[in-house]
Amino acid sequence: MPGNIFGHSFRITTWGESHGRAVGVTVDGVPAGLLLCEEDVQKELDRRRPGQSEVSTPRTEADIVEILSGLFEGKTTGTPIAMLVWNKDANSGSYNNIKNLARPGHADYPYIAKYGIRDHRGGGRSSARETVGRVAAGAIAKKLLSHFGIGIAGHVIELGGICANPVSFDDILINVEKTPVRCADPDAAEKMLEKVVLARAEGDSIGGVVEIIVRGVPAGIGEPVFDKLDADIAKAIMSIGAVKGVEIGAGFECANMRGSEMNDPFIIEDGKIATGSNNAGGIIGGISSGMPIICRAAVKPTPSISKMQRTVDTSTLTEKEITIVGRHDPTIPPRMVPVAEAMVAMVIADHMIRSSRIGANSLSQI
């Protein structure tokens, strides 16, 4: 059973390689009646596309989305929404001289081990370009959720060893796009930017941590015991290339806490049940508690670096050296922010429909 489909009630199928003709996605399960246009999707794609600043690759990809189905008179009809983005600026030739070399940190060798053959041009399906479909579909999930008072904010909280100070949800929305590193703490952002510039100058790359916060999710979504909301978020985030860790709420900090510190006391706030702290990150027993959902992704440094590295030739099984030329992001987290937001948005949309909080057939149903 292949793995290019994600979600159950809000369900997407993505396709396309970095150097193929196009990349795209089909979104199945969007209720009818949602106002939607290409601009809704385009603005999210613009956030993920390369060439935006000095922290990302100078390749310019216009990445103009085309919606091919599922809309009628400006509204969704309940039928699948197919979207595609044509590929451009794909200089495949630069990959020819390393086509049998397994780039360290890249999926070249595992793909060969799995499929026997591999599209060596730029990573093929394992390229970050695959996330175009995720972001496009996530844009629809976000718009759907906004109808139900649910908002999502993502930001970089650690980069190259620099940690940001905590900021409010609203401050993230206000500040995150003001800096190319997508850190909502301006002081930290400046230091992070220095780290990026330094790493690039040295032909190296740096990792970091992305945090996503979801506000307005009602208590009661998430499906025990395997499709818990945090389990599905963990899968969604870990499925993004370069992510090596996921945590919810207090996350790994909880390993060094006592129960009396970790437990969030329940309180009554504005006549409703809430918790005094939110170490749970809005999810208890796999079900939303009504508090903000907080999750974080550990992102490894970009594997494509210009420093010389040891590797092997997969066709001859001999050891080689490799130097990766070309234009690559010296760090991934800033561009991953919209991707992680998209993945989390889709999980929430999926579970909102699964729990009958959003009508499966029509926006006006429930």
Next chain:
Amino acid sequence: MPGNIFGHSFRITTWGESHGRAVGVTVDGVPAGLLLCEEDVQKELDRRRPGQSEVSTPRTEADIVEILSGLFEGKTTGTPIAMLVWNKDANSGSYNNIKNLARPGHADYPYIAKYGIRDHRGGGRSSARETVGRVAAGAIAKKLLSHFGIGIAGHVIELGGICANPVSFDDILINVEKTPVRCADPDAAEKMLEKVVLARAEGDSIGGVVEIIVRGVPAGIGEPVFDKLDADIAKAIMSIGAVKGVEIGAGFECANMRGSEMNDPFIIEDGKIATGSNNAGGIIGGISSGMPIICRAAVKPTPSISKMQRTVDTSTLTEKEITIVGRHDPTIPPRMVPVAEAMVAMVIADHMIRSSRIGANSLSQI
């Protein structure tokens, strides 16, 4: 769509509440021809059952498994294997006086928010007792994998702030069951045990980190782009109660590494492709690399503590105080080891079959 089914090609359905008549699991997708008996399952259940030592609850549950289907003349037949364990020693009465109080850190309130009603006796479906089915099914996955040279080892690497020194895979197998904290580093184990005893004496609890290592997985399993091997492991582990974080290989450490440190160089070892280090934790691009698979779970401290806590009455929406009496584990990681092993084993078995590395119908097929 409910969430009590896990996996695709190796697929389980669990059922049962902590104070119901029984708990159980049905395993669908075990190839025919596997030698299997109740003892294979029982030995894993014995590892997870309570009452084993001073670090776990003194409740004694014999937890004798009965296999009800899917075997003939000592071998699996390819049909579903149903297993159950009858519940005993369930003193439901002790929960009556807190039946409307939402225990902090427990899923009581989210269950009410979701379903409107709740079996308040001991956590019902959100109880750790639910893991009986997981461990029973995992025992079959482990036995299946052992036929293909795949072994799994789990251990506690951090507890109450005490961190264990790195140990080899074989040392884990040798040492892990020698101490009730299931830490394979004897010195650290002793200190961890002190932390547990202290926390218990204070009516409190402590968290920790569990690590699982899988040896012998061939390169090439895992399904891009959403059902990546690490994505499915992340979901599997995060779906276990009390887990708040998951990481693969270098995990969150990668956020502070450079690409030149993080990338594992490919090398030729014994004529085969391997990597010189294993920061990737055996998974690159969501596909196994042939190196050991390494994952870790952050486990929160037991939410049931005897210290007084603030909470609310969900029926009257008033604030209350709660003191949880009864016998509870002061720490979860030691008993989670076999549960996490089981979940990872099932993910590997699932993907081995999905990739046609194990025949879907019969053990002798491929």
Next chain:
Amino acid sequence: MPGNIFGHSFRITTWGESHGRAVGVTVDGVPAGLLLCEEDVQKELDRRRPGQSEVSTPRTEADIVEILSGLFEGKTTGTPIAMLVWNKDANSGSYNNIKNLARPGHADYPYIAKYGIRDHRGGGRSSARETVGRVAAGAIAKKLLSHFGIGIAGHVIELGGICANPVSFDDILINVEKTPVRCADPDAAEKMLEKVVLARAEGDSIGGVVEIIVRGVPAGIGEPVFDKLDADIAKAIMSIGAVKGVEIGAGFECANMRGSEMNDPFIIEDGKIATGSNNAGGIIGGISSGMPIICRAAVKPTPSISKMQRTVDTSTLTEKEITIVGRHDPTIPPRMVPVAEAMVAMVIADHMIRSSRIGANSLSQI
């Protein structure tokens, strides 16, 4: 990927062989708050069990259901409902002398071809006994649907060449249990019974047709384009052993009709949209029209007959003769009525939840 799970939002897993220890089912996705007791399930099992009359096998199986989970204080809790029935009266010895012979019309040989080994005692998993789980789960689906004004009626409309006259939905409910052949037309029922008695006397068996009608399904359920309501009903019914054909509404008659005959004119009835005829069988374009849903199953004659038959020994690949002794139903349709009702009920329940017409979490949600 194995096949013992059925449905999506109302989802069951069945297990058990005819001569194993028990047969059972786990039902996942029943909304919380449904009043349910073992008697609700038992009454349907009593309709399917053997030994009820001269048209069925004289084996007596008490078939007492036990509900092991998912209920609290007489109501469903939203968690999985596990049910089992212990096997009795299983004289496995009588199968020993034919254990390597492939009984004609039975799945013995295909099972061997698939799994390499086979539980030869009484058909194992391919036995009609497997339907115990379906009927038990279907009883819950029926009770759930009845809360939403949906009723199901099944009857035998053809048996051994005798065709029943059309009867109303209410007449089916009134008359169907009055005769062992479960035909609601008393005259035809009498003739059918004669055919059964005659076939049995000759050591032979007869086939027939079962019809299921569902009343009260609202317009708008069913999921284009693959999970159409009729497509899922077709799968559900064809998955019952011995069924060789399925039709909806006019069914195969439509092949010889003109469009002007087949098309059901839309009319306004009691202020609502209806159709003047119902050749569509209540489903157009895969979506319910609000008219009664009508489907039929062609059921082959019982393959176990006492007449001598030609066959092969699967272990020696030599041709043999076989005479099947033992007590077998001379005809299947009467006992299939509750099974087919159960399957259709589950499809309707599944799609009612999928379309958010029934709340996924709680009966009082929508």
Next chain:
Amino acid sequence: MPGNIFGHSFRITTWGESHGRAVGVTVDGVPAGLLLCEEDVQKELDRRRPGQSEVSTPRTEADIVEILSGLFEGKTTGTPIAMLVWNKDANSGSYNNIKNLARPGHADYPYIAKYGIRDHRGGGRSSARETVGRVAAGAIAKKLLSHFGIGIAGHVIELGGICANPVSFDDILINVEKTPVRCADPDAAEKMLEKVVLARAEGDSIGGVVEIIVRGVPAGIGEPVFDKLDADIAKAIMSIGAVKGVEIGAGFECANMRGSEMNDPFIIEDGKIATGSNNAGGIIGGISSGMPIICRAAVKPTPSISKMQRTVDTSTLTEKEITIVGRHDPTIPPRMVPVAEAMVAMVIADHMIRSSRIGANSLSQI
């Protein structure tokens, strides 16, 4: 949960409406290493497209397929294969005057009941144009199966009351494309053609029966007890618009047969197990027997007829009359042949992979 995805191991997602910008499909699960080009797909699309003869609508749709992903150097890579066909010749204006009228026999009203809104131009998603994606994906399934010696043949065996004489598998392949009615019995074909011409002249339409035969399927595929091979075929075929019945082997004839007639005796043929007759249609107990798989679909007459019909206006709930102008096929079965072949091919491919008879990752794997 929406319904635009079909299959498990060989899995497709279709999208697109009759008057949208394009229609398409993504095929996930094609093993790597299959030689594939657009011509392989185009030849099947050419068989389904309209405008081929006097029995189909004179609309001309070139229907040129574009493969956008999943191929590298002429071979599949194991990644998703996205295909699309741009829409042309879509005169939407002709639907404006009937946009609120529910065309009898069409899904207009059920779509409104389900989604609240509807793309009224030409049936939208319920149009036969949706089958472009099925046929394109089926072409890949056919090519994959041909590598394993599996061939598929479809033909019309009944049309407008005219029944064809039985013909061999090879005769179907030779004769079926010689006549626009796709009947492999030349005499019957001629009479069928007369029936079509007559019906068209009278502004009416006729129904028929399509038969699909699959040769070369090994014994042992199909997943008991719900995903039986015949159950999945039944769903696949019933999911095609206009199909009202499905049968396997003897089908509805079995209702009037005795066990001694219906049971296919097992024999040894060329040293292998076979059956002397094939009333089972190649499937016993839901598993392939190694004999040819035979299934049939009852197809209703085209609902679009130019005769005046009674209907309702769904916006005003008043009764109206409707006359459908425009160019429509007077009969559906001839054009359904390639569609039904495609659906059956995909079910077989899916189950071949599910049973590990075809490697999930690579053509050369098993």
